[in-house]
Amino acid sequence: MCKRTYEADNDHDISLSSNIKRFYMASVNRRDFLKNSGLATLPMLVANPVLAAMNTGHQQPAPPATQVIKFMGDGEMFEPTEYLNILQQATIVRDSYGAGGSVEALEKKFAGITGKEKAIYMPSGTMANQLAIAVLSGENSKVFVQETSHVYRDEADAAQAVFQKRLMPLAKDEPFFTAQQLQTAVEALPSEEVFKTGVGAVSIENPVRRSSGRMVPLEELRKISTYCRANNIKLHFDGARIYMAAAWSGVSIKEYASLCDTFYISLYKYFGAAGGAVLCGDKAVIDKMPHLIKVHGGSMYGNWTNAAMVLYRLEGFEDRMKSTVQKANELFDALNKISGITIKALPGGTNTYAFALSPKIEITKLRDALNTNYNIRIGRVNEKNEGFLTVNETLLYQDNNYIINAFKKCIG
Ligand SMILES: Cc1ncc(COP(=O)(O)O)c(C=O)c1O
Numbered sequence: 001m002c003k004r005t006y007e008a009d010n011d012h013d014i015s016l017s018s019n020i021k022r023f024y025m026a027s028v029n030r031r032d033f034l035k036n037s038g039l040a041t042l043p044m045l046v047a048n049p050v051l052a053a054m055n056t057g058h059q060q061p062a063p064p065a066t067q068v069i070k071f072m073g074d075g076e077m078f079e080p081t082e083y084l085n086i087l088q089q090a091t092i093v094r095d096s097y098g099a100g101g102s103v104e105a106l107e108k109k110f111a112g113i114t115g116k117e118k119a120i121y122m123p124s125g126t127m128a129n130q131l132a133i134a135v136l137s138g139e140n141s142k143v144f145v146q147e148t149s150h151v152y153r154d155e156a157d158a159a160q161a162v163f164q165k166r167l168m169p170l171a172k173d174e175p176f177f178t179a180q181q182l183q184t185a186v187e188a189l190p191s192e193e194v195f196k197t198g199v200g201a202v203s204i205e206n207p208v209r210r211s212s213g214r215m216v217p218l219e220e221l222r223k224i225s226t227y228c229r230a231n232n233i234k235l236h237f238d239g240a241r242i243y244m245a246a247a248w249s250g251v252s253i254k255e256y257a258s259l260c261d262t263f264y265i266s267l268y269k270y271f272g273a274a275g276g277a278v279l280c281g282d283k284a285v286i287d288k289m290p291h292l293i294k295v296h297g298g299s300m301y302g303n304w305t306n307a308a309m310v311l312y313r314l315e316g317f318e319d320r321m322k323s324t325v326q327k328a329n330e331l332f333d334a335l336n337k338i339s340g341i342t343i344k345a346l347p348g349g350t351n352t353y354a355f356a357l358s359p360k361i362e363i364t365k366l367r368d369a370l371n372t373n374y375n376i377r378i379g380r381v382n383e384k385n386e387g388f389l390t391v392n393e394t395l396l397y398q399d400n401n402y403i404i405n406a407f408k409k410c411i412g
Pocket residue numbers: 123124125126127129150151205209238240241266276277
């Protein structure tokens with residue numbers, strides 16, 4: 001177990017809430033860290049050029065990522081040194097093959113958050129999706145999914161290749177299918193196919209990555225859930241980014257989770273862990289997972305780095321996201337008043353906003369100036385000078401006036 005506290009090193013924004021400050025203050029003396037943690041004595045780590053440089057002081061530490069405002073991604077992606085600094089502030093208890101310690105604490109935490117009987121840590125979201133769908137659908141081979149979903153497009157045909165499931169895509173290029181579309185597709189099967197292989201499960205991603213984070217409306221989710229329950233079809237939820245949906249829709253994680261049988265949440269997209277996922281559901285389903293994880297090669301000896309990071313950063317996360325939404329609304333109202341900039345929320349969207357610049361603004365100049373002079377990162381635009389701005393909790397690292405001023409100055 002390792003728990004330390006560090007002195008505040010923050011003179012940037014006294015208006016930040018105490019939780020935000022805790023992350024802001026994450027920069028600690030790296031030599032103390034290495035000394036205190038005993039890492040400096042490990043030859044393996046000293047052989048690592050980055051850690052070796054930190055240890056001998058040859059390399060100036062990069063500015064903490066907590067100072068960089070990133071209009072891209074769903075959250076912080078910490079550099080290794082920052083990651084280690086933050087872990088120094090966390091309570092860490094090691095696990096053994098996912099049993100005990102911080103991993104067990106994380107599982108209990110997410111069972112509570114989702115209101116499900118049990119939760120299990122998994123090495124990846126892909127594994128969480130695939131194992132959940134495989135177990136829920138049992139002997140039945142058909143699984144209905146959004147055509148735009150990660151399960152359908154981005155999991156290397158694992159459902160077909162490894163789990164002998166046939167994914168049935170609905171609503172091509174759309175963020176979601178309706179309960180009516182699902183019902184129509186299920187009811188059409190007997191007349192469209194000779195062999196009755198059975199519908200095992202439905203999987204729903206929300207929000208939808210390939211639809212720029214658009215959400216499935218709560219009303220539609222409720223109807224789908226009701227239809228599935230009435231027809232004995234199991235429902236899996238790919239909630240990799242469910243915290244984004246919750247922040248922008250105001251619907252609680254528990255409410256979303258109450259609609260489905262299994263519910264997966266990513267541990268790295270916005271909590272800052274280096275990887276991992278948590279799958280929540282009924283005890284009978286979750287208890288099947290350790291064996292399946294092992295069989296598929298996903299049982300890893302130590303998982304505490306990810307679990308401890310998430311447990312630490314979870315504290316106050318929903319409040320920080322609420323502040324982020326409010327700040328984004330105010331910020332984009334103000335940025336829209338600058339000539340040549342248009343920022344619009346997407347219909348049914350979450351943290352990704354449409355961003356357009358007038359043709360006279362040179363995006364490369366704007367991006368470079370924002371990055372170099374203000375530590376603000378924005379993404380690319382297309383040939384029409386259109387792209388996206390994605391907000392995340394890094395928006396809280398500076399006040400809005402700083403960002404507005406930066407855009408004004410850089411547009412010139
Ligand atoms: C919606 C969604 N589901 C699942 C995954 C898979 O997560 P992992 O990278 O942990 O396998 C991702 C990853 O990008 C995702 O965006």
